[in-house]
Amino acid sequence: GAVVSQHPSRVICKSGTxxxxxxxxxxxxxxxxxWYRQFPKQSLMLxxxxxEGSKATYEQGVEKDKFLINHASLTLSTxxxxxxxxxxxxxxxxxxxxxxxxxxxFGEGSRLTVL
Amino acid sequence: xxxxxxxxxxxxxxxGALVLLRCNYSSSVPPYLFWYVQYPNQGLQLLLKYxxxxxxxxxxxGFEAEFKKSETSFHLTKPSAHMSDAAEYFCAVSDxxxxxxxxxxxxxxxxx
Numbered sequence: 001g002a003v004v005s006q007h008p009s010r011v012i013c014k015s016g017t018x019x020x021x022x023x024x025x026x027x028x029x030x031x032x033x034x035w036y037r038q039f040p041k042q043s044l045m046l047x048x049x050x051x052e053g054s055k056a057t058y059e060q061g062v063e064k065d066k067f068l069i070n071h072a073s074l075t076l077s078t079x080x081x082x083x084x085x086x087x088x089x090x091x092x093x094x095x096x097x098x099x100x101x102x103x104x105x106f107g108e109g110s111r112l113t114v115l
Numbered sequence: 116x117x118x119x120x121x122x123x124x125x126x127x128x129x130x131g132a133l134v135l136l137r138c139n140y141s142s143s144v145p146p147y148l149f150w151y152v153q154y155p156n157q158g159l160q161l162l163l164k165y166x167x168x169x170x171x172x173x174x175x176x177g178f179e180a181e182f183k184k185s186e187t188s189f190h191l192t193k194p195s196a197h198m199s200d201a202a203e204y205f206c207a208v209s210d211x212x213x214x215x216x217x218x219x220x221x222x223x224x225x226x227x
Contacts, residue, residue, distance in 0.1 A: 001161065004158075006158070009156075032213055034215075041222075042219070042220070043217050043219045043220050044159075044205070046215075049213065093158050093159070095158075095159075097213055099213070101166070102147045102164075102166055102209060102211055103149070103161060103164060104149070104159075104161075104207075104209075104215060105161070106151075106158035106159040106160070107158050109156065109157060109158045
């Protein structure tokens with residue numbers, strides 16, 4: 001299966017700053033990537049679907065100007081949390097869709113803490 | 116539309132005992148079904164998947180699941196629990212495209 005790498009795994013920032021999280025598909029050309037947010041002891045909440053070369057599709061209630069997603073190549077998608085606030089603190093996970101097998105492969109996750 | 120229900124947010128079993136994690140789904144199309152495991156502060160790892168071949172699916176780490184269309188279920192089992200099985204388990208259904216729906220997860224505790 002696809003190997004997906006996220007960076008950084010942990011990041012701490014001050015309120016008001018922007019943070020970029022990278023999601024790389026190391027051995028698979030990913031046309032479609034997904035970004036999820038996970039609160040403690042809860043399931044995954046889909047934030048947006050990222051399509052290579054086009055604008056991301058955001059889920060209802062997710063602020064696209066707050067959570068900027070760029071999918072400029074078949075191996076890289078980035079999530080930028082702009083002007084981060086403490087309520088943005090969460091675990092963010094990306095995944096890659098293998099459209100042939102129908103499987104999702106996940107990155108290791110990135111824990112964001114906003115002070 | 117698809118949805119997933121995982122019965123039991125917390126399951127505790129003794130080491131060596133049977134593990135049974137329940138998952139029921141609803142789907143308007145023939146679904147793909149998945150079980151994922153998540154260890155603390157990590158992403159999700161695929162345990163096994165059903166994609167319309169054999170209804171009894173074997174996965175990694177001794178886990179297996181059986182697709183029962185009549186019961187709309189895809190329960191996860193393991194004959195003998197190991198301490199290393201303690202984790203969060205998520206059932207997911209897809210429409211065979213890019214729409215995935217995850218259950219709320221079941222936290223498995225293994226008691227020594």
